[in-house]
Amino acid sequence: MDVAEQEVMAREPATLATDPFSESVLLDPYPFFDELRAAGPVAYLAAWDIYAVGNHAEAEIVASDYERFHSRAGMAMADIRRPDAWRTPSPISEVDPPEHTAIRRAMNRILSPAVLRGWKQAFAEEAEALVARVVSRDEFDGVRDLVEPFVASVFPSVLGVKIPAEAFLLVGQMNFNQMGPNNERTKASVAAAEPWFEQYEAAFQREGAIPGGFAEKIFEAEDAGDLPAGIAAPLVRSFIRGGVDTTIAGLGFTFNQLAQNPDQYAIVHRDPSRSMAAFEEAIRHEAPAQVVFRTVKEDIVLNGVRLKGDRKIGYFMGAANRDAAKFEDPDRYRIERMSAGAHLALGRGVHVCVGQQIARLEADCLVGAFARRVAGFEPAGAPLYRPTNALRTLESLPLRITVRP
Numbered sequence: 001m002d003v004a005e006q007e008v009m010a011r012e013p014a015t016l017a018t019d020p021f022s023e024s025v026l027l028d029p030y031p032f033f034d035e036l037r038a039a040g041p042v043a044y045l046a047a048w049d050i051y052a053v054g055n056h057a058e059a060e061i062v063a064s065d066y067e068r069f070h071s072r073a074g075m076a077m078a079d080i081r082r083p084d085a086w087r088t089p090s091p092i093s094e095v096d097p098p099e100h101t102a103i104r105r106a107m108n109r110i111l112s113p114a115v116l117r118g119w120k121q122a123f124a125e126e127a128e129a130l131v132a133r134v135v136s137r138d139e140f141d142g143v144r145d146l147v148e149p150f151v152a153s154v155f156p157s158v159l160g161v162k163i164p165a166e167a168f169l170l171v172g173q174m175n176f177n178q179m180g181p182n183n184e185r186t187k188a189s190v191a192a193a194e195p196w197f198e199q200y201e202a203a204f205q206r207e208g209a210i211p212g213g214f215a216e217k218i219f220e221a222e223d224a225g226d227l228p229a230g231i232a233a234p235l236v237r238s239f240i241r242g243g244v245d246t247t248i249a250g251l252g253f254t255f256n257q258l259a260q261n262p263d264q265y266a267i268v269h270r271d272p273s274r275s276m277a278a279f280e281e282a283i284r285h286e287a288p289a290q291v292v293f294r295t296v297k298e299d300i301v302l303n304g305v306r307l308k309g310d311r312k313i314g315y316f317m318g319a320a321n322r323d324a325a326k327f328e329d330p331d332r333y334r335i336e337r338m339s340a341g342a343h344l345a346l347g348r349g350v351h352v353c354v355g356q357q358i359a360r361l362e363a364d365c366l367v368g369a370f371a372r373r374v375a376g377f378e379p380a381g382a383p384l385y386r387p388t389n390a391l392r393t394l395e396s397l398p399l400r401i402t403v404r405p
């Protein structure tokens, strides 16, 4: 079928009334994800006048085809070009090629594999110390006692910014709520983070960069002309935004699934080098970033469905990662499925997560340290999720050690 024929045959997207940002959906998004995938290639979400894709095939296209789905109106639901939704665009997430290409090249150089290898010992030492403290008790909270303190310690230290852990968490919460609509949840999180704004803003300015961190390298790249003038500070902010809450969520899910699936934990305990595979499958099984937006560039037909130009379209990676057309028995957590590269939790295409190797390094060190010290553990209560507009994450994860080596 040529383009003209496709246009004639095309149908309108199915309309769904469900609000993906309601409390009930955020606490259990999986029925909505089933509804979204069943609606066909693209759905129209009437509650917010946006399109949504939840099947893996279309989610992959929307994430990566920047010719048809651009990022310059923002990766969040609101169109940042409109005066009432304006905010400083992220100089990496909210630009398209060719501007994006040079920025990404500079960042790939700053975060080279050699640089990351240089961080490994410090990450491993911090993980060992934390795990030793935590496992001296029979019961602990996997998120509050282990994952949050670990990420809040190692990530800011390599980035080279000084922000109190509480500010990190409150501002992160706000950022991910702002990815969705300006609902009551977003307003409350803005109010909670407000006392920290000044300190947070100062942290990613040139004067706030701690010598030796990669924030400093970003400022140096700007001075050397490898990055456009004036973008270093907002770029550092993008790293703070992207690197904390997502990793905390992914590590929380890893411990949650390993506690609930002793056969899977046995694999990691026997061979701690499988820690990264355990993490990868955890973020396939429950995606930390649940939705990222693009904007339809102009009127088009996507896989038989007619789309209007200039409207936001969310790719729901949480839904795509449970698509049975892509993953066999998708609701099951199975480390052997080797989901790296197949799932969409880290995005796809030119904007694919630039910090993914940092997240994997954190997983390798923390989950590996735990697996070497603990022979068996189990849930000590139900995990508690923290409803956030565009992020799935745990508030707490009660765990109990059952077998020591």
Ligand code: HEM
Binding pocket: 063, 071, 075, 092, 093, 094, 104, 238, 239, 242, 243, 244, 246, 247, 250, 283, 287, 288, 289, 292, 344, 345, 346, 347, 348, 350, 351, 352, 353, 354, 355, 356, 358, 359
């Ligand atoms: C489990 C952990 C992580 C998850 C689930 C995650 C998720 C994602 C996703 C889905 C995207 C693509 C957004 C898009 O399609 O526009 C992305 C991009 C990005 N991530 Fe991550 N991320 C994680 C860890 C990190 C870390 C540790 C950092 C910081 C070093 C980071 C920094 C970024 C940045 C700066 C981008 C923008 C890249 C670009 O537009 O070229 N992320 N991330």
